[in-house]
Amino acid sequence: MAKNNSLHPNSNGETDDSPNMLVYRKMEDVIARMQDEKNGIPIRTVKSFLSKIPSVFSGSDIVQWLLKNLCIEDQVEALHLGTLMAAHGYFFPISDHVLTLKDDGTFYRFQTPYFWPSNCWEPENTDYAVYLCKRTMQNKARLELADYEAESLARLQRAFARKWEFIFMQAEAQAKVDKKRDKIERKILDSQERAFWDVHRPVPGCVNTTEVDIKKSSRMKNPHKTRKSVYGLQNDIRSHSPTHTPAPEAKQPTEEELREQIKFWQAQLDRHRLKMSKVAESLLSYTEQYSDYDPFLSTPDPSNPWISDDTTLWEMEASKEPGQTRVRRWGFGIDEVLKDPVGREQFLKFLESEFSSENLRFWLAVQELKRRPIREVPTRVQEIWEEFLAPGAPSAINVDSKSYDKTTQNIKDPGRYAFEDAQEHIYKLMKSDSYSRFIRSSAYQELLQAKKKKSKNLF
């Protein structure tokens, strides 16, 4: 029997950190604590009618232990976590195929580490066939096949018709070995074996916890680790969980990659950072400002369509008449005006009345340019240049000379970002100048008050 040092990392000091192993490790740590002699769940042998039920504890024992030891505040949560651990096969009800946890006197037993999911079990159907076949050879009523098991057996007999004799022989051999065991030991092992199959061949309708996310499965498929044969070789038994076995060596970075990394870290070091206190205040004030608009914090006016089954809220938002709350939001910052199509419209209208709309129109045109298919970009760049920046342009905008020079260069090889510098400059201008004028304008103020007058007629 090969001894496995379960906590031995590889030469890089890494242990197997693949996502599934991480979860198994955590569950196994909980199980280890549950099995602790002093602070764990008391395991006992219960005297039943004519016999003894060895090595069991009750469902409520588990729930109470979880509540106490994992700082869980609620019984429902404890029950849920316990059910998940049972569904993964770490403990199981001794009289039921369905692996769930009940908060009552139902008896449960721990699974042997040999059968833990962290051993990367992928048992084949031939093994399942051997198991079901073996079960039919045992003359105990309590070990009779359930309906779904009988159906599976019938299907497997058809599928493996040609090698059925071999399977039968295997089953006989296994049954023989089982018979030789001590009665109590046999009860325990039988139940653990059954629980193993309940995980890998779950009752129809139950969740199959062995299903993996295909994105992660490629990292888990380590052929050296996958166990497929349940009743085959007896000499690859591992009594320790391999959740702490070493991962394969990672690729060493090349010289070039290292130089790139160094450049990156240097650039990061040069970055300007804000103090946490300032950042925290900013996050708090943003959230505070928008909490009136968050349907999870304040009920929308008139109602949340999902709750009231009334779509008035959406109809109001789709209309061209902006409500007071919507108009108020434009005052939070220029981005709010630019984001809202009605806001943009009002802003444009205001600037046109002042004969200063070319900045906004330029900004909107450049945004639109970036949304075009790449094929249309060169033509559109020319059009924007002609309209806003070329000498004698009809809607001439004022950009700083640096941005102007850069843009002149860019349009020689026109791309989506040809006007990026100019647009940034114009945005800053609008933010500090046009936007503040808009918010102070009578047009905006009227809209802000408008609801008070129109509220009767609004809808």
Place this chain on the structure above:
Amino acid sequence: MCDQTFLAITFGPCDNCSQNKPLMNIYLKNEPINYCSLCVELMACQGLAKGETTNTLKAESESLKAKLEEERAKLHDVELHQVAEKIDALGQFVMKTRRTLKGHGNKVLCMDWCRDKRRIVSSSQDGKVIVWDAYTTNKEHAVTMPCTWVMACAYAPSGCAVACGGLDNKCSVYPLSLDKNENLAAKKKSVAMHTNYLSSCSFTNSDMQILTSSGDGTCALWDVESGQLLQSFHGHSADVLSLDLAPSETGNTFVSGGCDKKANVWDMRSGQNVQSFETHESDINNVKYYPSGDAFATGSDDATCRLYDLRADREVAIYSKDSIIFGASSVDFSLSGRLLFAGYNDYTINVWDVLKGTRVAILFGHENRVSTVRVSPDGTAFCSGSWDNTLRVSAYLRSSGESELRNILYNTV
């Protein structure tokens, strides 16, 4: 003591310097070569120097990284939750599932909202992509992809098309026609091509560009009409699992998270990685920007969600509990950024107070892993998709005075 003499078996041109000299027969990576003794020595020295260079570079990189952590830590004068002590705690949340969408034959892997706030697109392991009016629960369109495991889907800003992909390594765009009888599959347009599975896709502010992330470790920006690659983003050292575009009107950045435990912020224009964060202990499954664009949240297989602020340039909050041991698959913020909804592999959705760091609700109801959670565009509801083949749309019902513990049950209509 033994006499070490190399017998010069041959005399001829050295493979390296071509001079006629006594040659030594040596093996380099199992290939026999003939070098003169001088070249053999030079080669040995170079190898040594190269090893040294790599080691010095490695050491330099490590020390710079450590210095960066030092600099970041210097500005850490207070914890977010400490500053948040002055604001009111949230009331207890009663949420109600208002719609259950049944129709997928296998695990729901991804979903996205339409900007009209009521339609959604969802994709599944069964290869189907379905467009629903979630408000009426009607299925409006259905497409069968040529592959199973459609891991990514997205709604176009105009509402006139959807994009999807997965194990086919591609991202395809389907225009949605008003004619229900029209065969959508016929109009399919293949846009993105990766060399491994497509994990996530998102339209930019336009129907004309798509941003994708892939198991091949890269992200890419594509022109939809021509299928041309506009920009690629290299920097992750393992599968990229998720991306999210910054919600700014002027921004050109996005964040990505992957199996290398890193969250990277990218400049879309230059393709450069402009910021990087590595504090998770396992795969980052999902990334989402905080509504202001100054921060983002991540959900990871290490069973935690974390908040990273771009201005502070560090992790500023961790959302975790001892009793949560299964990975977080998906995260999204409520409209104000106060709440973080996170779907987990233990079939639950936990709702976190972003500022105080506490959990304000736990929602049961799904019968298998929650694979995707998205808040609707106007924040009135959130939709969760699960391996139990269903999607559920839930909304906030009311606040209650009772303790958190009682109000944790999902009620179906």
